[in-house]
Amino acid sequence: MDISTVIMMLLIGVFGGFISGLVGIGGAIIIYPAILLLPPLFGVPPYSAYIASGLTSSQVFFSTLSGSLKARKKTEFSPPLVIYMSGGMITGSMLGAFLANLFNAAFVNTIYIIIALLALILMFIKVESRSGEPAFNKPLLVIIGLFVGIISGIVGAGGAFIIIPILLVLFKLPMNMVVANSIVIAFISSIGAFIIKLIQGYIPLEDALFLIIGSIIFAPLGLKLSKKIPNFIQKWIISILIIVAIIQLIF
Template sequence: MDVVLIVITLLIGVIGGFIAGLVGIGGAIIIYPMIILIPPLFGLEGFTAYTASGLTSAQVFFSTLSGTNRARKRPFFNLRLVGYMGVGMIVGSIIGAIISQHFTEQMINYVYIAVSILAIMLMIWKVKPTISASIRVHWSMAIVGVFIGLISGVIGAGGAFIIIPILLTVYKLPMNTVVTNSIVIAFISSIGAFVMKLFQGFVPLEHAIWMVIGSLVMAPIGMKVGEKVPDAVQKAIIIILIAIAIIQLLT
């Protein structure tokens, strides 16, 4: 395996892991385009959209697993919220991973771009979150989880980059609650996507292992930093990362 490619995949994992911990997402929103765009910049053969989605699913699975262990101990963790959305998302992600085999690479990229634009619109939409200590969990969260899971399964993501804006704008949950629980929900969702991508042969382990190592090292660090970052800054970081990824994939 090329040493340069090892360094690149490790670096991608480091960045994705830090972002996952910082803003409560699995890192897919920035990992997916980086996997596709960075290797060719160094004269290396680029990954296909199928392999990129597989590597993304591996990175998201392990980075959210690391974040989940810490999130469960935080006061904002809500088991019912995680249960409703998590079950829906794992079902949707398995179905999404299966149907993604019938998508062209361009179609997979278009799904990523379309969902990313939706995520930005929801994040910009100003909604006053509830300040109640009691978080209302609604059955509709399971239905929403299925649809998010479908999209997540296609691009190999945990779906936190769309879970966050939906919980903030539609259900008006506080940012601390959203960030804490979204990474746990994303982990549950990533189980289905990762297992299916692995079974389909879209997860080259020789590349995935370095990405995973970088993620596992940096996710806890990102979470510690995130505890000191204001809500508005966390939201701005997510929006900027999504916008950059969209622009790069369209150019």
């Protein structure tokens, strides 16, 4: 592996890990297009959509693992929310990882853009957060988790970029609770996709290593900083990342 690839993967991993901790996502919303689009700028041969998806799944798995170790200690952490939604997501993500082989690269990119647009629309819907201890519709959590898991498995993402708007709008949870739980949900749901794509040979280990190193170091730092950032700023950061990713993939 040449030094250009090492530097590129480290930078992508650092940014993805930091963002995953800061706003409770796995970083896939920006990592996937970055892996597709940045290699030529570093003089590195481009990756296929399948390899980019595999590398993204490895980054999501390790960055959310790193962030989850911190998040589960927060008072906002809710085991029922995590168990039911991630239970549906891990099943869906494994199914999605298998289904990804049936689609071409253009279709995978299209799915990614459609889901990102949906997440963006949800981010701008204003709802009042519920006060007090939230009660969850457990079957609904499982069903939504299954659907999001299938989509995230196809793309190689943890699915947190769509989990966050759903928890904010549909379940009316406060932002601090969403961030604390979404990164743990994203970690659990990423397990299936990561294992399947590793078995399928879509994760070049040398490339993934430096991506992972950057992620696991900076995810806890992002999570620590998230406590000091107002909710509306976190929402705008997520929205901007989604917009940037959509523009990159379209153009």
